[in-house]
Every structure is written in structure tokens, then in C-alpha cells.
Amino acid sequence: xxxxxxxxxxxxxxxxxxxxxxxxxxxxxxxxxxxxxxxxxxxxxxxxxxxxxxxxxxxxxxxxxxxxxxxxxxxxxxxxxxxxxxxxxxxxxxxxxxxxxxxxxxxxxxxxxxxxxxxxxxxxxxxxxxxxxxxxxxxxxxxxxxxxxxxxxxxxxxxxxxxxxxxxxxxxxxxxxxxxxxxxxxxxxxxxxxxxxxxxxxxxxxxxxxxxxxxxxxxxxxxxxxxxxxxxxxxxxxxxxxxxxxxxxxxxxxxxxxxxxxxxxxxxxxxxxxxxxxxxxxxxxxxxxxxxxxxxxxxxxxxxxxxxxxxxxxxxxxxxxxxxxxxxxxxxxxxxxxxxxxxxxxxxxxxxxxxxxxxxxxxxxxxxxxxxxxxxxxxxxxxxxxxxxxxxxxxxxxxxxxxxxxxxxxxxxxxxxxxxxxxxxxxxxxxxxxxxxxxxxxxxxxxxxxxxxxxxxxxxxxxxxxxxxxxxxxxxxxxxxxxxxxxxx
Numbered sequence: 421x422x423x424x425x426x427x428x429x430x431x432x433x434x435x436x437x438x439x440x441x442x443x444x445x446x447x448x449x450x451x452x453x454x455x456x457x458x459x460x461x462x463x464x465x466x467x468x469x470x471x472x473x474x475x476x477x478x479x480x481x482x483x484x485x486x487x488x489x490x491x492x493x494x495x496x497x498x499x500x501x502x503x504x505x506x507x508x509x510x511x512x513x514x515x516x517x518x519x520x521x522x523x524x525x526x527x528x529x530x531x532x533x534x535x536x537x538x539x540x541x542x543x544x545x546x547x548x549x550x551x552x553x554x555x556x557x558x559x560x561x562x563x564x565x566x567x568x569x570x571x572x573x574x575x576x577x578x579x580x581x582x583x584x585x586x587x588x589x590x591x592x593x594x595x596x597x598x599x600x601x602x603x604x605x606x607x608x609x610x611x612x613x614x615x616x617x618x619x620x621x622x623x624x625x626x627x628x629x630x631x632x633x634x635x636x637x638x639x640x641x642x643x644x645x646x647x648x649x650x651x652x653x654x655x656x657x658x659x660x661x662x663x664x665x666x667x668x669x670x671x672x673x674x675x676x677x678x679x680x681x682x683x684x685x686x687x688x689x690x691x692x693x694x695x696x697x698x699x700x701x702x703x704x705x706x707x708x709x710x711x712x713x714x715x716x717x718x719x720x721x722x723x724x725x726x727x728x729x730x731x732x733x734x735x736x737x738x739x740x741x742x743x744x745x746x747x748x749x750x751x752x753x754x755x756x757x758x759x760x761x762x763x764x765x766x767x768x769x770x771x772x773x774x775x776x777x778x779x780x781x782x783x784x785x786x787x788x789x790x791x792x793x794x795x796x797x798x799x800x801x802x803x804x805x806x807x808x809x810x811x812x813x814x815x816x817x818x819x820x821x822x823x824x825x826x827x828x829x830x831x832x833x834x835x836x837x838x839x840x841x842x843x844x845x846x847x848x849x850x851x852x853x854x855x856x857x858x859x860x861x862x863x864x865x866x867x868x869x870x871x872x873x874x875x876x877x878x879x880x881x882x883x884x885x886x887x888x889x890x891x892x893x894x895x896x897x898x899x900x901x902x903x904x905x906x907x908x909x
Contacts, residue, residue, distance in 0.1 A: 446482050449489050449559065450552040477543035480531045481561055484524055484573075485549060488564045491520045495568065521570040528573060539592040541582045546591075546849075562846060567839040571831070574838050580826075583845050584730075590614040591849065609891065613898030614905075615848035616726070621894070621901040622855035623722035629664040630712055632657050633683065637709050637790050640697045653694045662687050667860035676720045679711035697787035706793040713797060719840040721847055722855075727908055731825045734837035739829035742836070743811030852890040865889060 447455075452468050468486045494513050500506045531544065545565075548558035562583075565574045573579065590611055641653045665684040668677060686701045686708070687694065695701040718737065719725055725733040827834035848855070854862040866886045873880055 446478065446549055448550040448553045449485055452486055453490055453493070476531065477540050478547055480527060481544045481547045482549055483527050484544070484561050485559060485564070487520055487524045487527070488561070488569060489559075491517060491524075491570075492564070492568075494520070521572065524570050525572040528576065532578060537592075538582065538585060541578060542586065542592055545579070545582060562842060565839065565842045567836050571835055574835065574842070575826070580838065583842060586849060587615050587730075587841075587845050591851075606891070609895060609899075610851075612902045613853075613895060614902065615845055615853075616905050617898050617901040618848045618853050618855050618894070619722055619726055619844070620905050621897055623724065623727075624901075625664065625855065625857060626722050629661065630716075632661055633705075633709055633712060636661065637702075637706055637787075637793075640702065640787060640790075641694055642696075654692075658687060658694055663860060664857045667857035667863075670859045670863045671856065674720060676715055676718065679708040679715065682708040682711075697789060702787070703789060706789060710793065710797055710800075719837070719844075721844045726844060727905075730837075730841050732828075734841055735826055735829050735833055738833045738837045738840070740808055740811060742833055744807065747811060748807045852886055852894075854890065854894060858894050861893060862886070862889065 456468070468483055494516055497509070497513065500509055545562045546560050548560045551557045551559050565579070590613070636657060662684055665680040665687075668680040669684065671677075682704055686705050690699070690701055695705055716724060718741070719734050725737055825834075826837055847853075866882050866889060870880070870882045
């Protein structure tokens with residue numbers, strides 16, 4: 421398997437193998453572009469690749485990466501302040517982008533002219549190269565397969581088939597015959613924890629966390645009459661909520677990380693007590709609860725959408741998302757001012773009806789704030805369902821009845837759905853991935869000490885310790901998850 425962006429796989433290989441790997445013979449991406457002076461006509465495979473490599477997979481991967489990086493630079497180019505120059509630059513960039521797209525596709529098609537094994541295809545997609553000479557960051561072709569890359573590449577059947585095979589079966593692992601029996605057993609044990617199994621494990625933990633959060637907002641601890649400062653109110657439920665939310669914050673941040681951060685901050689700022697129903701922080705906890713409820717319908721992992729056929733579930737989710745963004749969201753913004761005024765007037769008009777006796781409200785099993793939030797969330801879900809029907813009415817007549825699979829809801833939606841699937845596969849395809857909440861354990865025992873020692877000038881490898889930690893914590897649960905996902909379509 422080619423070296424990836426993370427180091428555990430590299431440390432798991434023999435030193436001699438790492439030293440002669442073809443990827444180490446290539447210059448950095450930025451250095452190559454600087455040498456070529458960003459000339460598109462000079463970005464051929466003979467001009468960018470060293471002559472002594474002799475590995476078609478590494479050469480193809482490096483060539484595609486150089487083309488995609490040059491294309492990204494063209495897209496990031498700032499427009500000129502002069503109007504005429506801006507017009508000329510826009511026309512030139514369009515022509516250059518079209519030419520770069522053709523070169524990317526031609527390089528990939530040329531590689532596929534001969535028979536290629538699954539491992540060779542993975543080598544092109546997953547071999548990493550240095551971005552610049554003064555940085556240790558590396559990049560792979562799969563990292564650039566997003567909605568902005570050439571559609572002919574990310575939509576290619578071989579690319580999608582390779583990613584789908586990796587999602588279900590994991591990375592191709594060759595060289596097992598040269599290993600001893602213990603190493604072969606460990607390799608087979610690791611192979612059970614496929615990206616799909618690891619995602620299922622994290623999804624189960626996420627649903628358990630969400631259940632605990634629902635339990636807390638529905639049945640929060642009763643606030644004592646006499647103020648107490650001890651930790652009597654922090655039980656297993658509260659501890660698990662803080663542990664899981666903190667383990668998510670260790671992972672790369674997205675917009676969907678915000679509700680986890682809100683949950684953790686609310687509990688930390690409430691110490692040594694917990695957020696009671698009468699506290700202002702409890703209202704923000706309800707807001708995080710609402711975000712988590714709607715989050716399950718998005719394609720950001722972990723998501724129930726990946727339990728089904730991704731070429732059906734992801735395009736459908738992105739189709740509704742595009743419809744909300746282009747139709748429902750502008751309509752909502754248009755009516756927001758009068759909606760806020762109307763709800764405020766309604767609240768004032770019905771204040772005596774709902775909030776008559778504070779003593780009676782304090783005896784309710786569920787706080788009134790939670791009941792109000794659930795009521796509004798119910799109407800929001802009802803409005804979302806009605807809006808989805810409206811989206812189908814508006815966009816349904818423009819859909820191609822003969823289209824299916826990824827492009828069933830238009831090519832733009834299919835492109836976005838493919839990009840989200842690629843991001844999810846990348847998230848769970850590292851050799852030893854620690855899904856939440858095990859990512860917190862990995863950060864405390866492996867990443868934290870490694871960072872401290874590196875800062876002190878002691879460059880020690882924690883690869884073996886990380887492998888042992890993974891096989892004793894994530895591995896056994898990964899076997900159970902592998903059996904569970906084997907029953908899914």
C-alpha cells in the first residue's frame with residue numbers, strides 16, 4: 421500500500437521499503453510549479469516527473485496532482501482592479517481551466533488504457549507527495565476530489581468503484597506472504613475494521629450521545645432550593661456527554677462540530693454544578709439539541725445516510741439541501757422580520773395563558789423551555805416536510821426521468837453527493853482510525869505525549885503504541901461493527 425498522509429502506515433513498513441518508495445523520489449508540488457513557471461503547455465508527464473522513477477502509478481499520481489494544484493491556483497487568482505484586464509484575465513482563465521481539465525482526464529484515461537489492479541488504482545488515488553519543500557504536509561489525489569475538481573475525474577466510474585470497494589473492504593493489503601504468522605494475523609484482524617465498520621461504530625456512539633442529550637433536556641436535574649457547590653449533580657450521564665463532545669472536538673472541525681462545542685462549553689462553564697432548567701445556559705443546550713436533531717439528515721459523517729446505498733441516499737439529501745438553499749432559505753429571509761414581530765406579539769398575547777403559575781410550572785416533569793423547544797421543533801420539522809414537497813413540485817418537472825444513481829437529481833447534485841462521499845471515505849481510511857469517543861483516548865495517550873516530546877526535541881515514534889492501543893480498544897468493537905454492516909445493503 422502506498423504511503424498515506426498519516427505516519428502509522430509508514431512506521432508499520434520495513435525501513436528498507438520506506439527508503440526506496442518511488443514517492444520519495446519526487447520533488448514537492450510547489451517546487452515543480454515554480455520550476456515550470458505555471459505554464460500549462462509545459463505540464464506534461466515527462467516535464468514534471470523524474471526520469472529515474474519507473475513507476476507508472478506514482479508518475480500518474482504526481483502528474484494529476486500538479487495539474488490539479490495548478491488548476492486550484494487559477495481558481496484562486498485574484499481579479500485585476502482594471503476592468504479591461506479583469507475581462508481578459510477571465511477569458512484566459514476559462515481557456516486555461518478547460519485545457520487543464522482535458523489534461524487531467526487524458527492522464528487518467530491513458531493510465532487506464534492497460535489493465536490495472538485495484539491496488540494500482542489505489543496507489544494513484546492515495547499516494548501522498550510533499551506540498552512544499554519547507555513543510556511536512558502532504559497531499560493525495562483523493563484529497564482534491566471535491567466539487568471544484570474536474571467533473572470527468574470525480575465522476576469516473578473507476579474512481580467511484582475504487583472508493584466504494586475501499587469503503588466496504590478497506591485498503592488493499594499486499595505483501596502478507598512475506599510477513600511472519602503473528603504479523604499476518606494482525607493484518608487480517610485490522611482488515612475487518614473497514615471504513616464502513618468504523619463509521620457504523622461512530623454512528624452508534626453518536627446516537628447514544630444524542631439519546632443522553634435528549635434524556636438530559638427532557639429530565640434535567642432538579643435545581644435545589646439551597647445553593648450547593650459540590651459535584652453531586654454530575655453523574656454518568658453528564659460525564660459521558662462531556663467526554664463524547666470533547667472527543668469530537670479533537671477531530672477536524674466543520675460546521676457540524678459547533679453543537680458539540682456548545683454542549684461541552686455549557687457543561688464546563690456550569691461546573692461544579694450542571695446546567696439547570698432555570699439557567700440561561702440551558703437554553704443554549706436546547707439549541708444544541710435542535711441542531712443535533714437536524715444534523716442526522718445531512719451527509720456529514722457520522723450519518724444514517726451511509727447505512728444505505730450511497731448513490732441513492734446522498735443525491736437525495738443533497739437535492740433537498742440545494743432546494744432549501746435556493747428556494748426555501750431566500751423565502752425565509754424575506755419573511756424573517758415580520759415573522760419575528762409576529763411571534764413576539766403572539767408570545768406577549770398568550771403569556772397569561774401558558775405561564776400562569778410559576779409554582780405549577782416547577783412541578784412539571786419536563787421543563788417548560790424544553791416543551792416549548794420541542795413544540796417549535798415539531799412545527800419546524802412539519803414545515804421542512806412541506807417545503808420538501810414544494811421543492812419536488814418546483815424541481816421535479818426539470819429532472820431527467822432516464823437518469824439514475826448519482827445523477828438522478830441533476831449532475832450538479834450528483835457532483836456534490838460524490839464529493840461528500842469522498843470526504844467520508846477519507847475520514848475513515850487512515851490505517852488506524854480512532855472514531856469518537858476513542859479519539860479522546862488516542863489524543864491523551866498518543867498524540868499529546870508525542871507533541872510534547874517533539875517540542876522538547878525528542879523525536880520518538882509512537883506508531884507501535886498507537887497500533888497496540890487501536891487493536892485493544894477499537895479493534896474488538898470493529899469486529900462487531902463489521903458483522904453488523906455485513907447485514908446492510
